[in-house]
Amino acid sequence: MVTPSVFATYPDADALADAAPGDLEALVHSTGFYVAKSRNLMGMARRLADNYDGVVPGGMEDLVSLPGVGRKTANVVRSVALGLPGLPVDTHVGRLARRLDLTQESDPVKVETDLNPMVPAAERGLFSLLLILHGRRVCPSRSPRCEDCVLNDYCPSSIV
């Protein structure tokens, strides 16, 4: 919700890199952790401007070299913004993958490593989004609604 005003105020990497910290903090204040986020946004923009001609790169190693960007965010950028293979693993994806016995890992990178060979490259982003939605709507951490779940015939964790 805050990105339209951020992009309107700072239309490119150079502008964002040179932002006055207090002004950027005010724009992203409602998202929480606004001081650290502002610092990372400015650092990310500086590195984009200095090393990538102001263009967001697509390579995983390039993306995770940007301040504030971890593997989950890099996979979101790859799959949603750039149309590249990327399987973001958040808490929902990890929990669903374990309940469905697709992995026994808890570390998100290891979960991603287990899931990637199971999902065609072009469908990894969608797969992640579907698990996130399923986790939010049907299979939350507490009280999964197995009686309403379309996977309850197959899921080894089903309680019905």
Ligand code: SF4
């Ligand atoms: S059957 Fe239950 S535990 Fe398995 S995915 Fe569905 S809601 Fe989650």
